[in-house]
Amino acid sequence: MSDAQVSQVSAQPYDALLLLSFGGPEGPEDVVPFLENVTRGRGIPRERLAEVGQHYFLFGGVSPINEQNRELLEALRKDLAAAGVDLPVYWGNRNWAPYLVDTLRELAADGHRRVIVLCTSAYANYSGCRQYRENLAAALAQLADEGVTGLQVDKLRHFYNHPGFVEPMVDHTLTALQELPAELRAGARLAFTTHSIPTALADTSGAPDDPARGRPGGAYVAQHLEVARLVAERVAEATGVAERPWQLVYQSRSGAPHIPWLEPDICDHLAAEHADGAPAVVMVPIGFVSDHMEVKYDLDTQAREVAEGLGLPVARAATVGADPRFAAAVRDLVLERAATERGQRPVRCALGSLGPSHDLCPAGCCPALRGNAPAAAGLD
Known part of the structure; x- marks a missing residue:
């Protein structure tokens, strides 16, 4: 294989891919604790959360999102392996197990140091982008307090027009x-x-x-x-x-x-x-x-x-889910970002008139409604 071909399938400097999602309950007993995680800091009584959770109880207290993320996880692993991209894929959630901080701790324990992150949100907005970056920064800070350092994370660009x-x-x-x-x-x-x-x-x-x-x-x-x-x-x-x-x-x-x-x-x-x-x-x-x-x-x-x-x-219409074309798009975005980090100028795939999104969110991008927003990883 030539150097050019190696470059086309190299994820370096990244040594792992993290699928980062919202999370959801996987049984009736999980519904209220899950909603407490989602609404943490808002002071909403448990009784009100039980009312809000009624639509989960209609489905046995199980959100489909975790099983669908497992399917996407397998699709990503299959696609990367078939393309010859040596990149292990991990999964963490914002609001339910597997929790983000636990997954980052696992990544560090497994020897990974440079992680590229796919968030399951395609568009620019606070809850779909910046809040995930805040979660990443908070998790890294918690690990640093535990003495776990040296882990760097970068978020993939928005993929809505890929x-x-x-x-x-x-x-x-x-x-x-x-x-x-x-x-x-x-x-x-x-x-x-x-x-x-x-x-x-x-x-x-x-x-x-x-x-x-x-x-x-x-x-x-x-x-x-x-x-x-x-x-x-x-x-x-x-x-x-x-x-x-x-x-x-x-x-x-x-x-x-x-x-x-x-x-x-x-x-x-x-x-x-x-x-x-x-x-x-x-x-x-x-x-x-x-x-x-x-x-x-x-x-x-x-x-x-x-x-x-x-x-x-x-x-x-069905959503994209674990469609093989979406898994291939994630691979394309990973290799694009990896090439950029190596100082190359890869083709940045995007349909329509808006063009490909930025890799690094600029300062002030998607602020929260509240002031004094916490630090956000990936980067400002």
């Missing part, structure tokens, strides 16, 4: 269209869904985009709109229906009623589409990597109930 993320969503949308009665497919509209967040967080998401303002803003919505457009255009090309209406909508709002969040909600959107005469709607969850609880409950349960009550036919 072909390995977009192309599976196109295919899954086409599959969902086929689930509708044949006579409804040409007129079916697309509702691209993602997690609603407070408008204040949306307004400050991403890198600075307006030098005159001197502050970041708007990346969360802009990136989702870009993915929705890319998927809609490719679906139109595949189906020959160029004028298929589509809209970016939101789900899973959880904040206080007086705080503005991104709208419209998917359920309100379905009602509006029905009133406008839409023959059918395909819900396309572009904001989520896997079919976890917010997809299973908010779309497959709650939104479907609304649609059935309206008499509006709906279908739901």
